[in-house]
Amino acid sequence: MNFKNFIFLFASVLLAFSCSSSSSDDLSNDPEPDPDPNPNPITYDMHISTIMSNNCTACHGNPPTQSAPFSLTTFTEVSTRVNSIISRINNTSNPMPPSGLMPQSTRELVQQWKDDGLLEN
Ligand code: HEC
Known part of the structure; x- marks a missing residue:
């Protein structure tokens, strides 16, 4: 069992116990x-795939064109x-695009x- 499933199971058990309790006043401190x-x-x-296809994949396509060094068409890439990417899109003297x-x-x-953890979907 991975950690996420464990946390989910743990939370579910907690929830089940609190729901089965007959008194409500002992829950106030939980x-x-x-x-x-x-x-x-x-x-x-x-959000991100649209930004890439609107601004980047004209060069960073698959295959890359116009001397772009790699493609940016998949989640993994x-x-x-x-x-x-973050450093170049904020680079005023050498920006991307x-x-x-x-x-x-x-x-x-x-x-x-990135701050949200690079989620795919
Ligand atoms: C007009 C073509 C073009 C577009 C559009 C473009 N790039 Fe590039 N990109 C290049 C070329 C050519 C290079 C290699 C030369 C350089 O680093 O400046 C490059 C290099 C980069 C690098 C640096 C690679 C390294 O090893 O440092 C990153 C990161 C990058 N591009 C990201 C992006 C992103 C993200 C976008 C869209 C927001 C984008 N590029 C849009 C042509 C393009």
Whole structure:
């Protein structure tokens, strides 16, 4: 059993016990587990793949063109390069895309994707 499943099972058992309790006053001190602290995380499928196809894959396609060194068309390709991607999309003297910086909100989404744990979907 992996750690995630263990936590889920553990939380389910806790929940089952608290529901079966007949008195409510002894529950008041129980910490309420937050079932989903970040309900709308940034994901590759929902946000990042569109940014890549709109701004990057003209060169970083499969196969790459215009001397781009690699393709950025899959979750694995993009997530494994996220640090160099973040550094180049915010590099004012040598930006990616080379035509100029993307809007700040777009660049922040990529950073947020990393902060949220590089989720695929
Ligand atoms: C017009 C073509 C073109 C577009 C569009 C483009 N790139 Fe690039 N990219 C290149 C070329 C050519 C290089 C290699 C030369 C260099 O590093 O500047 C490169 C290099 C990079 C590198 C650095 C590789 C390294 O080893 O340091 C990253 C990261 C990168 N691109 C990401 C992106 C991202 C992310 C986008 C979209 C937001 C993008 N690129 C859009 C052509 C492009």
